[in-house]
Amino acid sequence: MxxxxxxxxxxxxxxxxxxxxxxxxxxxxxxxxxxxxxxxxxxxxxxxxxxxxxxxxxxxxxxxxxxxxxxxxxxxxxxxxxxxxxxxxxxxxxxxxxxxIAHSCTIDSVQRPEQAYQAAKQFGQFSRILYAFKAQQLKPTIEDFHNLPLRVRQFKNALAQTSSERMIKASFAIEEIIRYYDIEAQYTQMVKSSELHLRVVHHDTKISNVLLQSETGIGLGVIDLDTVMPGYFISDVGDMMRTYLSEANEEENDFNKIAIRNDVFAAIYKGYMEEMNQVLTLAEKQFFIYSGKFMIYMQAVRFITDFLNGDIYYKTNYPEQNLVRGLNQIDLLNKYVARQQEFEEIISEIDKNQEIVLK
CATH class of the missing domain: 3.30.200.20 (Phosphorylase Kinase; domain 1)
Structure with missing residues (x-):
């Protein structure tokens, strides 16, 4: 070959x-x-x-x-x-x-806020420099990739067809997904009202998709462009929230290790908004925190749906792994939602300091 x-x-x-x-x-x-x-x-x-x-x-x-x-x-x-x-x-x-690219490297997880800042800045810059590019020119490389209403419908279908054994095992996860149906309802309303603008977004903003300078750790650019297509900024920001905020990833089965790092949230906001502050509308900016709910919830829905369907999509290495993954994301979502007021205060403080700098 x-x-x-x-x-x-x-x-x-x-x-x-x-x-x-x-x-x-x-x-x-x-x-x-x-x-x-x-x-x-x-x-x-x-x-x-x-x-x-x-x-x-x-x-x-x-x-x-x-x-x-x-x-x-x-x-x-x-x-x-x-x-x-x-x-x-x-x-x-x-x-x-x-x-x-010589003198470049990638990392697999966020260990320090500075790394989250560099990544968020690079993903923000990518969307900013393509601000005037007509996103509709791009083709969908994965149909309905971040279509939350579709994922919720698939969950409901799986719920109606699953075995009683899997339904019982997933009962808590099912209750939690239903409890958070408002996240999908809010997304539907946002899209319907055109509050979100279709833009060129990366759609897969894990830290390993950012090239960093080997010696300094400064961001050089984004890679793995296969998922670049029309979308909403909440996909990129939300995926950073989902994969950067906790040191424990979606495979962790000890949920005590899932912890939100406020300094990483601040780094994501600062880095991204340094690039996108003049691009996003005032209405879009109001959904910055929501973006984390959107992506974490959607991934929880997908894992639990696959478990209910008999583990036909995601690869598993042990029984009930998709259930564990889904419960992991639900735990992350609950901890994220509990920090909303703190997130709002962080954003307010960063915005205030930015105004001082501009003056």
């Missing part, structure tokens, strides 16, 4: 050092080194992304726009094959090659 793919880029596999790279769970990724040059080779998971041509279309469109409007922005786009194609297809598998 490597020889067939790399030769399409003018490289010889037998003279390259090839090793697995990164911690991504969707696409297979390798680092390829040859004669002092380094690349990232990736196989696209066509189960998750059934239309790779949509990914290529979106990246081409954004790159063309940025080449004209922000040529100095670090946009890590794939290298075209020798024949000009976006992908190399071998045995019905899609591969692409990226340049490896």
């Amino acid at each position: 490597f020889q067939a793919v790399l030769s399409a880029y003018g490289l010889r596999a037998d003279s390259c050092k090839i090793e697995p790279f990164g911690s991504g769970l969707i696409n297979h990724t390798w680092k390829v080194c040859q004669e002092g040059l380094a690349y990232i080779l990736q196989e696209v998971n066509t189960t998750v992304f059934p239309k790779p041509e949509y990914i290529a279309h979106n990246i081409r469109a954004i790159k063309g726009y940025l080449d004209q409007t922000a040529p100095d922005y670090l946009f890590v786009a794939p290298i075209n094959a020798s024949n000009g194609d976006d992908f190399v297809v071998v045995n019905d598998r899609f591969y692409r090659l990226f340049p490896f």
Whole structure:
């Protein structure tokens, strides 16, 4: 496989050092080194992304726009094959090659508020520089990716069809999801009233999708652009809230380890709003805290729905893992909601200090 793919880029596999790279769970990724040059080779998971041509279309469109409007922005786009194609297809598998950015690194979890700040600033900058780009030009690489009403309907369908055994085991989680139905109702109202503006958003803002400068930790840019498509800013902010605020991730089964870090929340707000403050409308800004509820709740709904359906979507390593994941996210949501007043005070203090700086 490597020889067939790399030769399409003018490289010889037998003279390259090839090793697995990164911690991504969707696409297979390798680092390829040859004669002092380094690349990232990736196989696209066509189960998750059934239309790779949509990914290529979106990246081409954004790159063309940025080449004209922000040529100095670090946009890590794939290298075209020798024949000009976006992908190399071998045995019905899609591969692409990226340049490896020297003196860069990624991290898998937020250990310090500064890391959250750098990431939030990079995701905010990405949306800001694409503010005038018509998001409708982009194609949906994953249909209904962050469609909360759809996820709630799927939950209701699963609830009606699940076994009595799974319903009993998930009874607390089911009650909690129903108790928070207002999160979905608020989202529906926001979209219906056009309070949220369709923008170019990343949709997968985990910390590992930010390139950092190796020595300083300063953000360089965002990567893993397969999910870039039209959406609402609450997707990007909400996913940062979901994955940055607690040191414990969604696999943790000791819920005592799930704890909200206010300093990380402040870092997310500061970094993101330094870039997006002049872009977001006043109405949108009112939903900054809501964004965390939106994404945490949606992920809880998806895990519990999959458990009720018999674990047919997410991979599991032990029985009831999806139930544990769902309960984990419900615990995170409850702890997040309990901090709302503190979050509002943090935002007010940052905004006040920003006004002083501007004066």
